[in-house]
Amino acid sequence: MKKRSRIQDSLGFQAMGLLCSFTMYGYLQEKIMSGTYGPHKFRSTVILVAFNRLAGILVAIYMQSYHLGNSLRPRHPIWAYASVSLSNFLSTLCQYEALKYVNFTTQTLGKCSKMIPVLLLGVLVYGKxxxxxxxxxxxxxxxxxTVYMVTTNIKSSDNKFSTVRGIGLLVGYLLFDALASTTEARLFQRGNERSRAKDKSSKDTSAGFSKDEMVYDQMLWTNICSLGVSGFVISTDKRRSLSSFLQIAFSPYGPRLLLDIALLSLSASIGLIFLLTVIATFGAxxxxxxxxxxxxxxxxxxxxxxxxxxxxxxxxxxxxxxxxxxxxxxxxxxxxxxxxxxxxPLSPTKHGKGxxxxxxxxxxxxxxxxxxxxxxxxxxxxxxxxxxxIQSRSAELFPTSPIFTYGNQTYTRSQIQHLSATTNCPEPPKRSFYPFEIPRTALASFPRSGNTFTRELVEHSTGYFTTDVFCNSPHWYKFHQEYFEEACEHPENNLLVKTHAPEFTSYGDDDAEWLPLVEEFERIVQVVRNPLDSLWSFWHFLRNDLNHTSRIAGIDLLGLHHLSELDLMAHAWVQHTEYWMNLDKPRVMVRYEDFRGPDQIQHLSRVLTTLLPDDQLPEMERLICADDDRKIAYQSRKARNFYSWDHYDPELRQLILEAVKGPWCALGYEDLLRKERGIKGVDCD
Structure with a gap:
């Protein structure tokens, strides 16, 4: 058996090893579970646990057999390791799953909060x-x-349901981790007792179990049992366990994922060595x-x-x-x-300092x-x-990649460009009703933000109707009656339901008119447009008999004398945007500007993937042909992004930007403005 050096036994060495390995583990954990690999998100949590356990087995075999020269036979009954491994497997699974719904900081704070229920239970139940x-x-x-949760957006794309789910998984992690830690401590205690008994009964001073021997023995056999549990779970639920992993592994991003998993597993295994050694040597x-x-x-x-x-x-x-x-x-x-x-006695008291x-x-x-x-x-x-x-935040809300997956096929930007150039687009299919009842899905946007454009992209690519939230109501305008009359015959069989609520909170009389309708929605497709273009277009729309295509003649510049109304509209835009972003329902967000950019097909595919099962998605050629010329083409669609910049008096424009600053920055419009126009709007610090 190789002897350990004094440096290896020192607290400083062990502390440095533990901090470095687990800090790397925390980084890779968030990178894999919260990040993306091209267009893909990794979701195969059990696979990650299995790789971790496999790495732990290999490291333990090397350290126990080669480095220490010990036998690999178990020092305890197999059932003892199995009891630890089951709790360990479940705690790790909950830990990884939680990162799908909350970020690493929230997860860490949740772990630290376990002392709260411990104290409350101790006082209220046990009278401690x-x-x-x-x-x-x-x-x-x-x-x-409380301060962190109240003042911080836990995740830009998350809602309260996801947060509750993540916190529930954290509770599971804390419970199973406590069970694993308690059982591990008992194993060490039994090992120490057996070691002392062997020392007393043998003249050979090396007869007992060393600290290292117990550490690697527990690490080896606990991981073997956990790997068995992982294999059982994978074999019983192959689709959920393997689909995400195989999808990425056989894509161009596969090597990067495998490298991250290998480094994660290695850092976890090395960290576990330091962790168990510190517990055995310096205490819990x-x-x-x-x-x-x-x-x-x-x-x-x-x-x-x-x-x-x-x-x-x-x-x-x-x-x-x-x-x-x-x-x-x-x-x-x-x-x-x-x-x-x-x-x-504490040293300050000993020295008389009190x-x-x-x-x-x-x-x-x-x-x-x-x-x-x-x-x-x-x-x-x-x-x-x-x-x-800003780029990081908007990239989460509106993800794009050189490679993306639609249905069961992967596409590159160059492939989409080639298909766009070579596809001969026929007439759009005649619209029909979706053959099954579908979750009621809101297509929510502030007025003049691309709602009709989005609906027609969906209708042209799928051939299915979309409808309006005010079917057959007194709020219908003539245009809506003509366009949605047929779709309103079967409202439960429409892919999307157009709504501009809650703009009525500013321009209508009673919230009760729109609130019950909004509460009926089960899913959300939210379309946003930069407020400068949206407000400019909406201002003309309100003064032109609600005409979608024309502008008020002779009005080319809005000045400070329009401030009162435009300030009201700007706050309505903020209210609308934040209202839909904060609803506790599944969603997908798109920017109107992205629908008009080079990655239009990729963003349209995100919407359709949300609406339809994979086996019912239209062919890619249908998506490419969806943006053919239409009978009704809005004038704003022909203009470049931020075309209204020079239509505002500079002082008025700055006041509007300050009013919409929060969502403007969060949605990436400041970054988009600087890229497309080379102009600075506001300071997002």
Whole structure:
């Protein structure tokens, strides 16, 4: 057996190894589960768990057999490893699944919040008594988590349903992780007892189990059992377990995914070695302190790496600081209790300095997070320029890629260009009703933002009707009556339902007219358009007998004397955009500008994939032909993006941009304006 050096046994070496390996693990975890590989999202969570376990087995075999020269036979009954592996498998599965619905920071804060239910259950159910430091720690974590959740957009494309689902998975992770940790501790305890018994009964001083031997034994056989569980799950649900993995693995992005999975599995295995070694050598409290430090280090580094740290904001970082402060106070309290049990006086008392006052302790834990949060926000602003943060946010909402998947086939931009040039487009198919009842899907947009254009793209590519939310109601205009009359005969068999609500909250009399209609929707396709073009077009529309194609003659510039009405319209645009973005329903978002750009087909495919099952999607040629000339062609469709820029007095335009700044920046319009026109609109910092 090879002897370990003093450096390997030192806390500094073990701490550095643990921090580096698990920080890399946290980065790769978020990259794989939250990122994209070209047009694909990785969803095969069980496959990821299986690769992790396989890597753990290989590392454990190497360390146990080759490095230490020990036998690979199990030191405990197989059922003991199986009990650990089942909890370990389920905790890892919940951990990865949670990242589909919440980001890494939310996941980390959720892990730290487990002390809250522990204390509440202890007091309310078991009648336990806790010190003021325990209550203070729980209070700090509660405050921090609340501040973060309230002030931070957990994920731009998420809704409350997804958030609740993610938090539920985090609860599952905490439960199964606690079960795994408890069982692991029992295995180590049994190993130590057997080691001491063998030492007493044998003259050979090497007869007992060493710390390393127990670590790699547990790592090997627990991972073998977990791999068996993973294999069973994969074999019973091949479609869900394998489809996403195989789709990416056999695409041009396959090598990148496999490299990320290999590095993730390797970092997890190496991290587990350091973790178990620290527990066996320095105790669970030291390990908890190091893992807590690692978690908050990962929050900062992942925020920089994934360009979302800037979006957390000052209050969000302060909330994170309070959670860290609460966890640190809890660890400090555990250390204090341990020292008191061992009758080890604290060094300040020994030197006559006296114990730290309660006031001083609270002051430190209350005010340091504020300072740290401000510094973290400043650092994120320095490291993540605003235009990069904007690009990152809009890329999540409106994803495009040189390669994308539609149905069961992968397309490149060059293939789409070739098909567009060579496809001979016939007349659009006669519209018909969708043959089955379909979830009621809103096509929501602010007026003059591309609703009709989007509907006709969908109708021309699928051949199915779309309809209007006010079928046969008094709010119908003559144009709507003519266009939607046939579609309204079977409203439950239409792919999309046009709506401009809640623009009536500003231009109508009663919210009750539109709110019940909106609540009936089960899915959302939301179309947005830059507010400058949208408001300019809508202003003319309201003054021209609701004519969709003409403009008011002689009005080429809107000035400050139009401010009152345009300010009302700008706030209505913000209200409408944010209302639909925040609804708790499945959605897909598209920008009107993207529908008119080079990736129109890719964005149309996103909409159709949301509406129809894969086996009912129209052929790609139908999508390419969907944008043929139409009988009704809006004048705005012929204009370039941001064509209305010079139709506003500069001072009026700036006031409008300030009014719409939040969604304008979040939807990437500032970045789009600078790219297409070379003009700066507002500062999105």
């Amino acid at each position: 008594k806790y010190s003021w430091r325990n209550y203070a720690a729980v209070g700090l974590v509660t405050i921090g988590t 409290l030291t390990c908890s302190t190091l893992m807590t430090s690692r978690q908050f280090l990962s929050i900062v580094l992942n925020g920089v790496a994934f360009r979302n740290g800037r979006n957390v904001g000052t209050l969000g970082w302060i909330g994170i600081g309070y959670v860290a402060s609460g966890v640190q106070l809890e660890l400090s309290n555990k250390k204090k209790v341990k020292q008191e049990k061992e009758d080890m 114990k730290e006052s309660n006031t001083g302790t609270l002051a430190r834990y209350l005010f340091l997070p504020i300072v740290g949060g401000i510094l973290a926000h400043i650092t994120s602003i320095i490291l993540i320029p605003s235009h990069i943060a």
